[in-house]
Amino acid sequence: MEEFSLFVGLSRPTVSKFFNDPSSLKDTTRRRIEAALATSGFHPNMLAANLVRRRSNIVGVIVPDPSDPFYAALTRRMQAIAGDAGFQAFVLSSDGDQAKEVQAVRTLSSMSVAGAVVAPLGAAQAGGSQALERLETDIPLVYVDSAPSHPASFVGTDNRRSFGLIIDHLCRTGTPPWFLGMPAVNANASDRARAFDAAMRSQGLEPKSLDLPAARDWDFERFGFETMRLAIEAGSVKGRTILCANDRLAFGALAAAWQAGLRVGRGEDCHLRIAGHDDHPLSRYTCPPLTTVAQNYDEIGRRAMDILLRRMGGEVADDAAEETVLLDAAIVERQSA
Numbered sequence: 001m002e003e004f005s006l007f008v009g010l011s012r013p014t015v016s017k018f019f020n021d022p023s024s025l026k027d028t029t030r031r032r033i034e035a036a037l038a039t040s041g042f043h044p045n046m047l048a049a050n051l052v053r054r055r056s057n058i059v060g061v062i063v064p065d066p067s068d069p070f071y072a073a074l075t076r077r078m079q080a081i082a083g084d085a086g087f088q089a090f091v092l093s094s095d096g097d098q099a100k101e102v103q104a105v106r107t108l109s110s111m112s113v114a115g116a117v118v119a120p121l122g123a124a125q126a127g128g129s130q131a132l133e134r135l136e137t138d139i140p141l142v143y144v145d146s147a148p149s150h151p152a153s154f155v156g157t158d159n160r161r162s163f164g165l166i167i168d169h170l171c172r173t174g175t176p177p178w179f180l181g182m183p184a185v186n187a188n189a190s191d192r193a194r195a196f197d198a199a200m201r202s203q204g205l206e207p208k209s210l211d212l213p214a215a216r217d218w219d220f221e222r223f224g225f226e227t228m229r230l231a232i233e234a235g236s237v238k239g240r241t242i243l244c245a246n247d248r249l250a251f252g253a254l255a256a257a258w259q260a261g262l263r264v265g266r267g268e269d270c271h272l273r274i275a276g277h278d279d280h281p282l283s284r285y286t287c288p289p290l291t292t293v294a295q296n297y298d299e300i301g302r303r304a305m306d307i308l309l310r311r312m313g314g315e316v317a318d319d320a321a322e323e324t325v326l327l328d329a330a331i332v333e334r335q336s337a
Helices: 002-008 012-020 027-040 046-053 069-084 098-110 126-136 159-173 187-202 220-233 247-259 297-312
Strands: 058-063 088-093 115-118 141-144 154-157 177-180 241-244 273-275 292-294 324-327 330-332
Touching: 002 012, 002 027, 012 027, 058 069, 058 098, 069 088, 069 297, 088 098, 098 126, 115 297, 126 141, 141 297, 154 159, 154 297, 159 177, 159 187, 159 241, 159 273, 159 292, 159 330, 177 187, 177 220, 177 247, 220 247, 241 247, 247 273, 297 324
Parallel strands: 058 088, 058 115, 115 141, 141 154, 154 324, 177 241, 241 273
Antiparallel strands: 292 330
């Protein structure tokens, strides 16, 4: 920065103003710096600058799998909002692993980020939760998708309401559903299982679930396939409706049914129905297209960033519950159920 200031022929504070807020300078000064940048190819080391300022214009984002279309849509939305507000969103993956989540938290701390949005692994992996709680004491932090086990800012889907909607629909249009749950990779696994049980009991029905194989990873398609394969071999799915805790599980269940020669759908010649939850972008292209419950990805990202930006601006809620946002979902009826 010192050498570049001499190259431009302006003071270092003036050049620093340009990198922090170009609109704060006169047009002639700004154009002079822009021309010098083009000539010299200079780019400031923002990480080094953050160490000096002790806070940056970077917003951290941690998700379990950035390649998953749900998290990809969420991060794209948050990156766009952060950019409009003058921040850069830096995305890290925990890869569904506690140690990697802790390392991602340490990385954000070392970068002096201004705030963070995290889709946590949650109570299922307590080490990561402890690291995130420590980060909360240092910067504004908002959780998304999977609720933390303690009072904190959170934006996600109201699982109780969404499961109530899909179970009511399935019971009105066919046999009551059995549940194909998630492996215990985050708090959503137990939360959605409880939501299923509550919704079934509200219908006056006993909650019934397929036996789950012993697994604890994010390969939901394989998990759904294996669970359905075992249920088919045990003769416990014909004539039934299977409600999967998420759409990726349903993809695996559909593949297992097809491989076993079972027809999935609503027709009289069909052997069973399968439904999911989330409205994954690929759910409309399965065979048959998947009936599911749509989460509002854009709104989750928008509301999370709105809370984060307000908190980074100094606004603090009197009660963490005031910053807990549970969004409604909507039934998407397709041919699978």
